[in-house]
Amino acid sequence: MKPRLRYFTALFVNVALPWLAYRLAFPHWGHAGALSASALPLIAWMTWDLLRYRHFDALSAIVLVGILLSLAAVTLGGNKLEAAVEEPMVSGMIGASFLVSLAFHRPLVFYLARSTMSREDHRSAESFEKHWRERPVLAAYIRLMTLVWGLGMTGENILRSAIVWQWPGDPRSTLVSEILRYGVYAALTAWTFWCRRRIRQDALRYPADNPLASS
Numbered sequence: 001m002k003p004r005l006r007y008f009t010a011l012f013v014n015v016a017l018p019w020l021a022y023r024l025a026f027p028h029w030g031h032a033g034a035l036s037a038s039a040l041p042l043i044a045w046m047t048w049d050l051l052r053y054r055h056f057d058a059l060s061a062i063v064l065v066g067i068l069l070s071l072a073a074v075t076l077g078g079n080k081l082e083a084a085v086e087e088p089m090v091s092g093m094i095g096a097s098f099l100v101s102l103a104f105h106r107p108l109v110f111y112l113a114r115s116t117m118s119r120e121d122h123r124s125a126e127s128f129e130k131h132w133r134e135r136p137v138l139a140a141y142i143r144l145m146t147l148v149w150g151l152g153m154t155g156e157n158i159l160r161s162a163i164v165w166q167w168p169g170d171p172r173s174t175l176v177s178e179i180l181r182y183g184v185y186a187a188l189t190a191w192t193f194w195c196r197r198r199i200r201q202d203a204l205r206y207p208a209d210n211p212l213a214s215s
Contacts, residue, residue: 011189014063017041019182031174035071039064058115063185066094066153089161095153098146106132107146137202141195149188156184 018038025037042064049057073089101107110132114125131138160177167173 010059010193011186013041013045014060014189015182015186017045018063018067019178022178026175032071032074035067035074039067039071042067056115058112059189062094062112066181069093089157092154092157092161095150095155095157098150098153102143102146102150107143109142109146109149113142131203135203138199141199141202145192145195148191152184152188156180 018041021041022034022038026034029037042060046057046060046064049060098108114128132142160180163177163180164173
């Protein structure tokens with residue numbers, strides 16, 4: 001798949017479709033029902049991807065886990081205000097896990113990138129492992145992407161908590177919170193593809209095969 005097409009596919013599946021499902025379901029089923037509806041496109045995409053390519057889409061999984069954690073907080077929480085505040089904070093654990101993974105030899109984005117490579121060819125994943133060890137710029141960008149995703153998702157959830165705390169019980173605060181959620185996902189996805197372009201440019205300095213050049 002060409003880079004531009006892959007970018008728009010990722011943006012459409014992981015941001016546009018869940019947001020559209022949420023907006024269509026919210027007037028009829030409320031916040032919890034809309035969150036459930038927003039998870040359906042991701043589940044369908046991941047199932048199709050797994051059956052068709054024997055590939056686990058790690059990016060979609062991260063978005064899905066965030067939605068499911070939010071749904072659990074809303075469903076199992078106490079009063080409405082507590083549930084509204086707890087929802088983004090609970091899903092913010094994903095952002096925190098990105099930051100924590102920086103302490104390890106291989107941060108979370110390493111596994112996301114390797115998952116993307118394995119979709120085309122298992123040999124691409126093996127080549128990515130090799131380049132991770134031999135190309136310092138690639139490793140630096142992977143760690144930078146992990147940092148930005150961690151800070152972005154953690155900051156997003158702090159802001160969403162502040163919004164629902166500042167305007168408790170206002171349906172508009174829920175809508176603004178969800179706009180912020182998917183807006184951050186879209187920005188992070190766009191920034192990630194920009195980083196991938198920079199990685200491909202750096203790979204031109206090496207004569208060996210480049211696992212990201214055709215992705």
